[in-house]
Amino acid sequence: MSRIGTVIRFEFTRAVKKPAFWIGTLALPLVVVLVSLLVGVGQAAGTDSALSRASATKTPFHYVDRSGLVSESVAARWGGTPSDDESGDRADVVAGRLEALVVFPATPSTESIRVTATDRGLFENNAYASLAQRVLEQSVAADVDDPEAVALLRSPPSADVTAYADGRVAPGWLSIVPPLLYVAAFFGLVILLAARMVTVVVEEKENRISEMILTTVTAGDLIRGKVVAMLLVCLVQIGVFMVPGLLSLVVVVPLLAGRVGHVTIDPWRMLVGALLLVGGVLLASALFVAVGAAVPSIKDASALQSTAIFALIIPVYAAFFVMTSPTSPVVAFFTYFPTFTPVTAMVRNAVGALSPLESVVCIVEVFGVAVLLLWFAQYLFRHSVAQYGSKVTLRQIASWRRS
Amino acid sequence: MAGASISVQDFVMRFGDRAVVDGLSFDVAPGETFGLLGSNGSGKTTTIRALLGITAPTSGTLTIDGRPYRPATGGIGYLPEERGLYRKESVLDVMTYFAALRGMQRPAATAWSMDYLARVGLADKAKLRVDKLSGGQQQKVQLGITIMDRPRLLILDEPTKGLDPVNRRLLLDLVDERKADGATVVLVTHHMDEVERLCDRILLLKDGDAAAYGTISEVQDAFGGAVAKVSLSGPVPRSPLYKLARHEGHVAYLVPSTTAAPDGSDILAALVGAGVHVSGFEMRKIPLDEIFVQVYGHDALVDETARSTR
Numbered sequence: 001m002s003r004i005g006t007v008i009r010f011e012f013t014r015a016v017k018k019p020a021f022w023i024g025t026l027a028l029p030l031v032v033v034l035v036s037l038l039v040g041v042g043q044a045a046g047t048d049s050a051l052s053r054a055s056a057t058k059t060p061f062h063y064v065d066r067s068g069l070v071s072e073s074v075a076a077r078w079g080g081t082p083s084d085d086e087s088g089d090r091a092d093v094v095a096g097r098l099e100a101l102v103v104f105p106a107t108p109s110t111e112s113i114r115v116t117a118t119d120r121g122l123f124e125n126n127a128y129a130s131l132a133q134r135v136l137e138q139s140v141a142a143d144v145d146d147p148e149a150v151a152l153l154r155s156p157p158s159a160d161v162t163a164y165a166d167g168r169v170a171p172g173w174l175s176i177v178p179p180l181l182y183v184a185a186f187f188g189l190v191i192l193l194a195a196r197m198v199t200v201v202v203e204e205k206e207n208r209i210s211e212m213i214l215t216t217v218t219a220g221d222l223i224r225g226k227v228v229a230m231l232l233v234c235l236v237q238i239g240v241f242m243v244p245g246l247l248s249l250v251v252v253v254p255l256l257a258g259r260v261g262h263v264t265i266d267p268w269r270m271l272v273g274a275l276l277l278v279g280g281v282l283l284a285s286a287l288f289v290a291v292g293a294a295v296p297s298i299k300d301a302s303a304l305q306s307t308a309i310f311a312l313i314i315p316v317y318a319a320f321f322v323m324t325s326p327t328s329p330v331v332a333f334f335t336y337f338p339t340f341t342p343v344t345a346m347v348r349n350a351v352g353a354l355s356p357l358e359s360v361v362c363i364v365e366v367f368g369v370a371v372l373l374l375w376f377a378q379y380l381f382r383h384s385v386a387q388y389g390s391k392v393t394l395r396q397i398a399s400w401r402r403s
Numbered sequence: 404m405a406g407a408s409i410s411v412q413d414f415v416m417r418f419g420d421r422a423v424v425d426g427l428s429f430d431v432a433p434g435e436t437f438g439l440l441g442s443n444g445s446g447k448t449t450t451i452r453a454l455l456g457i458t459a460p461t462s463g464t465l466t467i468d469g470r471p472y473r474p475a476t477g478g479i480g481y482l483p484e485e486r487g488l489y490r491k492e493s494v495l496d497v498m499t500y501f502a503a504l505r506g507m508q509r510p511a512a513t514a515w516s517m518d519y520l521a522r523v524g525l526a527d528k529a530k531l532r533v534d535k536l537s538g539g540q541q542q543k544v545q546l547g548i549t550i551m552d553r554p555r556l557l558i559l560d561e562p563t564k565g566l567d568p569v570n571r572r573l574l575l576d577l578v579d580e581r582k583a584d585g586a587t588v589v590l591v592t593h594h595m596d597e598v599e600r601l602c603d604r605i606l607l608l609k610d611g612d613a614a615a616y617g618t619i620s621e622v623q624d625a626f627g628g629a630v631a632k633v634s635l636s637g638p639v640p641r642s643p644l645y646k647l648a649r650h651e652g653h654v655a656y657l658v659p660s661t662t663a664a665p666d667g668s669d670i671l672a673a674l675v676g677a678g679v680h681v682s683g684f685e686m687r688k689i690p691l692d693e694i695f696v697q698v699y700g701h702d703a704l705v706d707e708t709a710r711s712t713r
Contacts, residue, residue, distance in 0.1 A: 003474070006503045014492055208487030212548065214457050215481045216504035217474050385457060386448075388485055399419040 003217045007225025008232070011200060015233045025237045029244040036248075056130035061100035061117075062089045063135075067108050071139040078135050090116050102132045175264040176323075179350035182273040183316065186342055188241075190284050190312050192234050197285055198301045200226050201292025201381065210385040219382040223293075223374070227285050272349045272359045279366030280342025284312050286373035287339065293381035294392040308339075315343040326353035335362065338369040406434040406587030407468050407478060407556035409454065414463035416449050416611075423449050424611040427463075431604075436588040438598040441608035442699045447591045448484055450608070451558055455481060467556060477505055480554035480581075484561045484591070486545050490534040494525065494544055497533060501548045512551075519547045523573065539570050546574055550581060557581050560591040575601070595691040605691075607698055614698045623688045626697060630690070631657040631667045633674065634683030642673050648693055653682075656693060 015021055062083040063075060072082065083089045083101065092098035093116045100118065105111035113136065117128045141150045201223065204210040213222065287308045295301045315322065315334050322331050326348050334344040335358070345362040348354040354362070384392045409431035416424040424446040431437040441447045453460040456472045465471065472479065489497050495516055502512030520526045523543045528536060533544065542565065550557065559578065563571045578601060582588055590601060598605060598619070605622060607615040615622045630648065633639075633655045639647050645657035663670055667686040674681055 003504055006500070010496075010500045010503075014489075014496070203489070207490055208483075208485045209489065211452070211457055211483035212481060212486060212501070212545075213504070215455050215472075215474060215479050216477070216501065221474075383458070386452060386485065 004221040004225045004228075007217060007222055008229045011226050011229035012232050015196070015200075015229070016236060021233075025240050029241055033244050056127060056134045059099055059127070059131055061102055061131070062098060063102040063104065065104045066106045067104045067136075069108065069139055070104055070136060071142050074139045074142060075135050078131060080135060093118060100128055100131075102128075102135070104132070104136060108136060175266055175269075175352075176350045178265050179269045179273040179346065182277045183319070183343060183346045183350070185238075186277055186280050186284075186346065187313055187316055189234060189238075189281050190309060192237060193230065193281070193285055194288055194305055194309050196230050196233065197227070197288035198292040198295075198305050199298055200230055201289050201377075202295055202298050202301055205295075205385065205388060206297045208388065210381075214382075214385060219385070220378050223289055223378050223381060227289060227374070231281070231285065266352075268356075269349050269352065272354065272363070273346055275363045276342055276346050276349065276366060279363060279370055280312075280346070282370035283339070283342060283366055283373060284308075286370050286377055287312070290373055290377035290380060293377045293384065296387065296389055296391065300391055311339040313343065315340045315347070319343070319347045322347045323351045323353070326351070336365065338365065341366050341369075405555065406585050408433045408587070409437075409556070409589070410464070410466045410469070411450065411454065412464045414450065414453065414465055415461045416446070416453060416458075417461045422611060424453075424608075427608070427612060429606050429613065429616055431587060431589060433587055434582075434585050435603045436582055436590065436601050438602035438605035439589060439591045439608065440593075440598065440605055440695065445608040446611040447608055448560055451481075451483075451560060451589070451591065455479065455558070478555040480549040480551070480557045482545060482549040482557075482559045482562055484564070486542075488533045488541060488544060488548075491532060493530050493532055494520065494536070495529040498544065498548060498551070502551055505552045507552050515551055516547065519551070520544075523547070538565060539567060542566060543570065543573075546577065550577060553584065554581075554586060556587045556589070558589045558591075561593070562590070563592070563594060563597065595695060598691055607694070609698055615694065619691065620688070622694060623691075626689050626694045629659060629665070629667075629686050629688060630693060631659060631670050632683075632685045632687055633657060633671075633681060635674070636680045636682075640674070640677040640679065642670070642677075644670050644673055649696070656690075658689070 056078070058077070058079045060079045061081070063070065063080050064083045064086050075082075080102070086101070086103065089098055089101045093101050096118060098118075101116045103114040103116075105113065113129075113132045115128045115132055117125065119125065120127065137153065141153055144150050144153065204213060204222075217225075288305070291301055291304045291308050295304065318334065321328075322334065322344055325331055331344065331348070334340045335348065335354075341362055345354055345359070345366075349359065380392055380397075384396075409429075411430070412428050414424055414427045415422065423444075427446070427450065439447050439450065449458070450465075452458045454465045454467065454472065456474070467476070467479070470476070489500075492500075495513065498516040498519075499509060499512040502516065503509065507515070517526065517529060520529050525536075525540060525543060528540065533541060536544070546562070549559070557578065562574055562578070566574060575597065578588060578590075582601070588601070590597065592598060602619065604618050605615070606613055607622070615625055617625070631645065634653055635655060636653060639650060639655050639657070643660060644663045645659050648656040648658050650656075657670060659665075659667060659670060665686075667684065671681065671684050
């Protein structure tokens, strides 16, 4: 076996053979499954939720009808009685002697119905609004003879839009979901990789092993071996995480399919997203390796490591802005700033706002920066290999270049 | 097995504007045991790191068997001054990992490691994590990694640092075995008894340059050749025939001046004539530790000794 193969095997084996690895890896999907089960069981048991209590129920109330639309019989079915003294009823509600006073305005289409009521709780208070709306809606419906018109009054009609682009049906909003999964995968991988990559690189220096090992393997092979091994470890974790994810899809997709139609998969966007994901993960790995190479111990790495994570995932928090304003100069800056490129380009690609030329440029940039960063990480590691007590400084790097 | 040869020519190492090693040259012949000596910061470890390609020299040529060393070349056993192991892994896993990096097959690596661990009394610790071993036990494992796969060149930087006398002897025996097997050995140490026991030639580094270089006998000759070891009571009187090098308890070391007789008879006569009670007198080659003191701190030591004998 080659030396790089030996490094990969050693690093991979010792990571996956530890009980802590499996506890950590299995804990997340187990917790997700467990919480889902508990929620499902709770809902199946028909628990009286705050939301269910927020729907309209028969309630004793007084009302004032300035619109002339409210039917007394309908209002009476819901517990309503016409008010004789609006201000007196309001005072009774405030004093707790009356549950609610509803004032229907002269033009309900433009004005709000005013409800003064005794407090039932944050969610349950919505029941008063529902009650007032139902009374007015049913009163109006009672004057309409056509059942279709009544149905339209109660729920607005749905509209199915079919748009065309270049003579072909354009993908709908669901088309952004599959390529957006790459962003989620990148986010998860960055979190998974960060500590692992930094630890595995800094370990040689922290434990004073680097000099011994560098007489048997080059710094480049050592670093590359570690990166590959850690990526393999992450693949194992992703595999474990995907089991409950795929099971969920088996259940969820048929349910969603009936409601929202078919998810459209655009092969070009999927290919671009996949390449950006692979390049982005390599770039993130190289960045974390560089952090590990620059510090003498894992304790010293925390600040730099957090900065590196922040530099990679900050565009996630601007994703909505990137989606809705892809031509903004700020988004252009985000698109080409090296550590922001993976997420920004993936988001723009998902909404179809990344042209083929931009896609190629971003992919080349991400892979190019990843290679440069990995080279720089090796350079840092090789030059600071015997620097056991302190971080590498920019001044030192400059002095290496001079000497 | 033929040992490796080393050649260092005009080696310069600068860190920024500071020259740690400045134009150093020396050779080590195949099968030779070579002592690289010097005080802290004299450039010994820097020279070794550059020789092994761990750090790049500012200028100069450093070769092993005529070529700059690369890990792919192999055949090297290096025990650095700053040393450690993968603390969370088992002893056997760490040993077989290093063995695999040196190209050993796993069954052979496991067999060799178990034999070695049995020899140094750690067979029952093979499956234990490294951090469960004592410091001395970890050093034995490090030495095992250094000598595994019969390296042609063994470079040991302060190998006995922190070892108790039993483990120190064990280590020196293992080095002797590698020597007997024909390996070239480079020993970096402060212990002159180890140098006298093991080394064929030595190099004394001072401020990044060679202060002395040659066989032990040649270096001793270069530093005056002889010294009078005198067992006496009371202070040592001043005399133009000698210079007091050291005075410890009832033993004084006197460096003869150029006017003194080679056999030291006039020194002995001068001491007796001055009323000193001499119970033993021996002319011997100047010991290496005395040379070490002369190179790195002789003046201060002589001044201090002279003050105490006035």
